[in-house]
Amino acid sequence: EEGDIVEEGTVLYTVDSSDATTKVEQAAITLQQAQRSYDKTADRQYVRAEVAGVVSSLKVNKGDEVKSGQEVAVVRDSSKMNLVLEFPAADAANFSVGQTAEVTLDGTFEAVSGTVRSVSGADALSSGNLLVRTVTIAVNNTGSLTTAQAATASVNGVSALASAKFSYQNEQTITASTGGTVTALCVKEGSSVSADTALVRISGKELTKQVQNASDNLRSAQMSMEDTEDQLNSYTITSPISGTVISKEVKAGDTVSNTAGSTSLCTIYDLSYLEMVINVDELQISSLSVGQKVQITADAVQDKNYVGTVTRVSM
Secondary structure, three states, X not given: OOOOEEOOOOEEEEOOOHHHHHHHHHHHHHHHHHHHHHHHHHHOOEEEOOOOEEEEEEOOOOOOEEOOOOEEEEEEEEEEEEEEEEEEHHHHOOOOOOOEEEEEEOOOOOEEEEEEEEEOOOOEEOOOOOEEEEEEEEEEOOOOOOOXXXXXXXXXXXXXXXXXXXXXEEEEEEEOOOOEEEEEEOOOXXXXXXXXXXXXXXXXXXXXXXXXXXXXXXXXXXXXXXXXXXXXXXXXXXXXXXXXXXXXXXXXXXXXOOOOOOOOOEEEEOOOOOOOOOOOOOOOHHHOOOOOEEEEEEOOEEEEEEEEEOOOOOX
16 A cells, blocks of 8 residues: 555565466476477487397497388397297196296206296197197296207196297397487497387487477477466566555556556655755866765755765766
8 A cells, every 4th residue: 555665575466367377387288298299309319128138139330320120139038938838728728827837848857937827718729630728838047048948847737748949038129210320339238128228329410400409399398488487477566676655556456458658556665765966066066076975954854954975976
């Protein structure tokens, strides 16, 4: 209200900001989309492992030119080996996933423990004209099992009809999603990696251009977000100085405009400091300088002197 003493930063008015809030939300969505687009584009520089395991081979070297879809690495999970065997259908129909299997290695006749991983749901006719079902057995690999090793197994006392060679639990050939020059090998052969680990970095003119465009779009979205946030902040109007409210032109419920020359909201004076500009004769002005003390008298206040300081002398 008029006559109120306010400090710098005191909230004077709050303007309805629903439109500005909507714009901020829209800018935030645009920024998130730009960030995702940039992350996706920048990540195209890297060929990543799709599964956890060991890098069994790298098929490119630093400096090689690769094409989109070209094989660059093989990642193999050999922590468990799979053994796919045929069992009599009538017996296998009673097997269940998770059931223990006794696995016997060919050649050494070493016995290891395995677990039934899957059982085919339909009968099939074997080469010996017997009805069989395919059973996949998982075996923990201590490091000695390879795909060259064959084995047979029994489940619940029922033996497989024949031996088979082990296969890796998971083995994937990783290909490049974009063409370019191999600028770095991020791992070495034999390295253990988790899914999404970067294996190879690739760069190229087109890819660099795409990354730069995505970066520019992201920066533009960031600037737009900052601008809309600044606009939202302007809907809360604070006192720029400490002082006294001399006049109040706008009250709650009034409509205000942000166009140039619009009506002011209120006027605040700092009454603790007053300034006066006076004319001094050119013959006397040379005797005045900044910092000099000034004795001031006022006709309206009899028998009282005030002290001021010269802050500026015109050239």
